[in-house]
Amino acid sequence: MADYKAPLRDMRFILNEVFEVSKLWAELPGLAEVVDEETAAAVLEEAGKVTAGVLAPLNRTGDEEGCSWTAGEVKTPAGFPEAYRAYADGGWVSVGGDPVFGGMGMPKVISAQVEEMVNSANLSFGLYPMLTAGACLSINAHASEELKEKYLPNMYSGEWAGSMCLTEPHSGSDLGIIRTKAEPQADGSYKISGTKIFITGGDHDLTENIIHLVLAKLPDAPAGPKGISLFLVPKKLVNADGSLGDTNAVTCGSIEHKMGIKASATCVMNFDGSTGWIVDAPNKGLAAMFTMMNYERLGVGIQGLSLGERSYQNAIEYARDRIQGRAPTGPVDKSKAADPIIVHPDVRRMLLTMKALNEGGRAFSSYVAMQLDTAKYSEDSATRKRAEELVALLTPVAKAFLTDMALETTVHGQQIFGGHGFVREWGQEQLIRDCRITQIYEGTNGIQALDLVARKVIGSGGVFYKHFAEEIKGFTDSADASLAEFVEPLKVAVATLEQMTADLIERAKLNPNEAGAASVEYLQVFGYTAYAYMWALMARTALAKQGDGDFYQSKLGTARFYFARILPRIHSLAAAVKAGSESLYLLDASQF
Structure with missing residues (x-):
């Protein structure tokens, strides 16, 4: 497999030359003082080094070892805890986080490029900080100041991780029929009881605490999705002074054995009278969750793009080196027994399809990210409303179309390798397996x-x-x-x-x-x-x-x-x- 190289030149082309994002940042008060073209370039340059040097080397070994579960505890593959610590120490968990609580404060259009690099290097690894960032987004937008001050700094720093617990054994896309219950307590907390499945990063050994956001229903909740509330449920309770206290009644019942993303722990989580705190108001859980969902669904689209980019980098190197047959117009290099396969029309068709879909996808995902930034930071109500409506329209397209095109792209990459694409050592088959989940989770395509x-x-x-x-x-x-x-x-x-x-x-x-x-x-x-x-x-x-x-x-x-x-x-x-x-x-x- 080719060594991963972040496509920084193409990212700069999209950001600086096509969209001229610095002009947008200058118009948005929340961004003008924290980012400019030079700062963004430095962030992306460093992200490229970290992803290529620290994360990419663990991609294949993580796939081969996978996660393990023993007596309710999950262990990630060798090297993952150390890599996560290095990643967190660099501030990468909080690229788009609120600076008030220790985040870097970068716009989504920049964090989108970082996400692409992380997921190209190692999608399984990238899911852990992605879920943490998503949980932080909902907490910051909807939780009380007390909860934000208590949890966000350690989540942004990478000391603690986050997860989002939506799906239940009988309830997938139809969240209105969830059965997890929340019983109010005299001290203002709630007791959460129920089982959630397919929980990415529900348990692991990367951080000392995991903060779960859990959808549940209060005893008097109306039927259907209007009766859903959101609760913050830590794996370990947090004392008043910020230190960790007793372990909460939250356990991982098992992990899934999956087709791909094997180094990402996909957990069955049991909440057995767990202590939690409500986020936002009763019966407002879906609104709080959807604050995160637009970002996360774009993020899943970017995951697909990431895998397509990695497959293309492998395929173009192989196509230039592998010699088989002669060009239809005659030998290109008479000194060799055959020509490199890049001379053949069908190989060129596949490579150009990959290139066109990857670069088109990068531009489109950046465009959607710009709408998210406008919707979040613009002070003009009409501009903000238009951006919000564009985000609503384009988010399902970004999630589904980018991932559909990614599967086509990764399959083309495998096909270019011929029989070598079907065996593990070249890495192309892993990209297809990993890519397939992107069409399924965060809402099927x-x-x-x-x-x-x-x-x-x-x-x-x-x-x-x-x-x-x-x-x-x-x-x-x-x-x-x-x-x-x-x-x-x-x-x-x-x-x-x-x-x-x-x-x-x-x-x-x-x-x-x-x-x-x-x-x-x-x-x-x-x-x-x-x-x-x-x-x-x-x-x-x-x-x-x-x-x-x-x-x-x-x-x-x-x-x-x-x-x-x-x-x-x-x-x-x-x-x-x-x-x-x-x-x-x-x-x-x-x-x-």
Whole structure:
């Protein structure tokens, strides 16, 4: 496997040249004083060193050893505790954390790049600080000042970790039917009882305490999702002076034996009258959890991108070195018995597909991160509202489309290796196994597609969608003739998506099955169109600098490949959406 190298040049291109993020930061008071282009560059440079030097070497060994469970305690693979300590000591757990409690305070668009590097280097490792950061986000946004002061500093420092406990054996996407109970106590605390499953980092040996955020229902809670509350439940109770006290009634019943991410502990957690404290108000748990979910779902999309990037780095090195056969046009290197496989059209097709999807995904995830920053820091209510609605619209696309494209990308990477891609020593098969979970957790991609269509598009009457469509139209209307080769197919894609959106809104009024029947293909068309917008933006920048070297020429060539060979996929997908739901219901359940 090739040594991992953080794609810093491409990240700088996206941040500084395409989006000019320093201009956005200057407009946002919460960011103007903490980050500029130079600071961001230094952060990313150091992150690249840590991820390549400390985390990447543990990726394969962590997969081979996995986590172990003995008598309720989880042990992570060799080297993980030391690596976590080094990672935490560098301040990386708190890259986006609130400076008031010891966080670095970086915008999401910067922490998104750090997340990509961490997960490319070692996805299993990256899940531990990711869950901690997510828990911190909800605590900081919704908990009392007392809870924030008591828990956030040690979580940001990496002394303590966090987890989020949502899923139960009978309750996955339908959280309204959870059974975990919370009984109020005279001292203001609660006793939490229930079982949660699939809890990432529910137990481990990386930190001295784990702070669980647990969804539960109060005795008088209304039925359904409106009756969910959120509780902070530490593994070890914390004394008034901040020292650790007795172990709470929280135990890990077992860990899952999984297809991938084997060095990440996926736990069954039992809460047997555990002591906890409410976060926010009673029955407001989903709102508190969704503060984190937009960030986490974008984070899962970035996980997919990360694995696609790692697979591409391996594949391009192999394709340049592996010699097999001759180029169709004749020998490229007559001094050797064969040519490197990069000369073959099909290998180039796979490599360019990987490159186009990775770089398009990096631009799109950065764009969504910028909307999160605007929604969080803007002081203008109209600007903030537009950004919030864009985040709501684009989050399911970012989670589902990035991870769907990542599986395609990692499979291409494996295919380029041929038989070597199927054996463990080259690392490509691990990337596929790890990637597969990204399409499943944090809400399956089918659920994401339904959320996009039913809630964000139809539910808003198309209002959320119009923000994005109008922005693209503003770009295409103002583009000069030099961009015609990118702008014209982008216009067609937007028109296709626009017609699909209008038709779907109308059809759903007559038949409730239409939204679910069209949702996956609709999201895919949306994703390809969004990437086309990203590639048109990148092409505009590259065209202006194409005389400055191979980097910009590579961008233009990849953009042309995307528009010629990938964007046309939308037409078959649009035809499937147009076909409607009827064919899905031609069989009775017994006929399957």
